[in-house]
Amino acid sequence: MTLAYLNGEFKPLAEASINVLDRGFTFGDGVYEVIPVFNRTIFRLEEHMRRLENSLQAIFMENPYSIENWVSIFEHLIDSVEHAEQSIYLQVTRGVSVRDHDISLAETPTIFVMSRPIEKKDLSAGIHAITHEDIRWQYCDIKAITLLPSVLLRHKAKQQGAKEAILIRDGFVTEGAASNVFICKNNEIFTPPKNKHVLPGITRDLLLEILDDKKVGCYESVISEQQLWEADELWVTSSTWEVVPVIQLDNKPVGSGEPGPLWHATNQIYQEFKSSYCH
Ligand SMILES: Cc1ncc(COP(=O)(O)O)c(C=O)c1O
Known part of the structure; x- marks a missing residue:
């Protein structure tokens, strides 16, 4: 069973669902990161977290979590996957609001994280x-x-x-x-x-x-x-x-x-x- 993190809870990925008025769904109003995990170690964590911070700032959002909060979510998800090589996907959207461009209408961001095995295709032949x-x-x-x-x-x-x-x-x-x-x-x-x-x-x-x-x-x-x-x-x-x-x-x-x-x-x-x- 693949585990996901959604707004404060861990649950099976298949049971994670969001409101259709989430601005990620209606406007694509959000940012994401893909962070590789090699040998069960998060690779270049600080650099990915810095880019997330920059992306959030550029769309007038605050980072909802401290780096420690993020890492504890990542570690829980990594532990739930057997494979040593994984990719963490995290997405922060502006959250739910009436469908109106005005960003001040959204109050609470939607935070979604999952970790999946990296399907290693050998691309070394080009x-x-x-x-x-x-x-x-x-x-x-x-x-x-x-x-x-x-x-x-x-x-x-x-x-x-x-x-x-x-x-x-x-x-x-x-x-x-x-x-x-x-x-x-x-x-x-x-x-x-x-x-x-x-x-x-x-x-x-x-x-x-x-x-x-x-x-x-x-x-x-x-x-x-x-x-x-x-x-x-x-x-x-x-x-x-x-x-x-x-x-x-x-x-x-x-x-x-x-x-x-x-x-x-x-x-x-x-x-x-x-x-x-x-x-
Ligand atoms: C448009 C674009 N450029 C570059 C990259 C490579 O970035 P990174 O090395 O951080 O994965 C990506 C990764 O998905 C991308 O989507």
């Missing part, structure tokens, strides 16, 4: 991606539950036999539909700088940190569509996918058409960091 215009809104740095554009983009990728869509805004790469983007050129690694059009990915930031520690050249820099096409390697990152090589873009091989040497080296650095953090 994935295919498409390119697509970035059709999302202007506040992509907020981890908002309003994800229709990303759902449509992933669907378009799937229709073309691919797993991810690499997004282009005004001629420059922003990120993937649900991942951040890295390219390699002449033994250097680049990822777009953080701004309103990019989610500050926890995995992205971690890669920059650990590559810097190992003195591997990895830089925040704008990436034009042209540079994307000329890249020797292309990777996408996320908490549950980790670091994944993209070997075909719009049905054309990226570089050699196989996961490249910098991906192998970076993935090893990432996996070593993960093992030492979650031993």
Whole structure:
């Protein structure tokens, strides 16, 4: 039985239900986090909690819980799942109100958390991606539950036999539909700088940190569509996918058409960091 946390109570996921007037349901008025658990250890907890705080602040909400409250909820849910590798999903919406845009009408946030096993698909052979215009809104740095554009983009990728869509805004790469983007050129690694059009990915930031520690050249820099096409390697990152090589873009091989040497080296650095953090 999968357990969920909803507004102060733990209950079977199948029995967790909310009011249809919840603003998460009527307006997509809320934010979320996905936090990986490796070897039963919550990975990069502080970073995820900081991003949650920023997302809440950006939508004029207060964090309903202290970090200790959150952690005790997470631990209870993690303990209820057999698998050592899990992903915690948490969502905070503005709560129930009459269907009116005015946010002051909602009094009590709705807080939902669950933890599920990470279905580890081995993506180390590389994935295919498409390119697509970035059709999302202007506040992509907020981890908002309003994800229709990303759902449509992933669907378009799937229709073309691919797993991810690499997004282009005004001629420059922003990120993937649900991942951040890295390219390699002449033994250097680049990822777009953080701004309103990019989610500050926890995995992205971690890669920059650990590559810097190992003195591997990895830089925040704008990436034009042209540079994307000329890249020797292309990777996408996320908490549950980790670091994944993209070997075909719009049905054309990226570089050699196989996961490249910098991906192998970076993935090893990432996996070593993960093992030492979650031993
Ligand atoms: C739009 C978007 N960008 C980037 C990411 C990667 O972020 P993280 O590494 O924190 O999982 C995600 C994760 O779901 C995402 O939805």
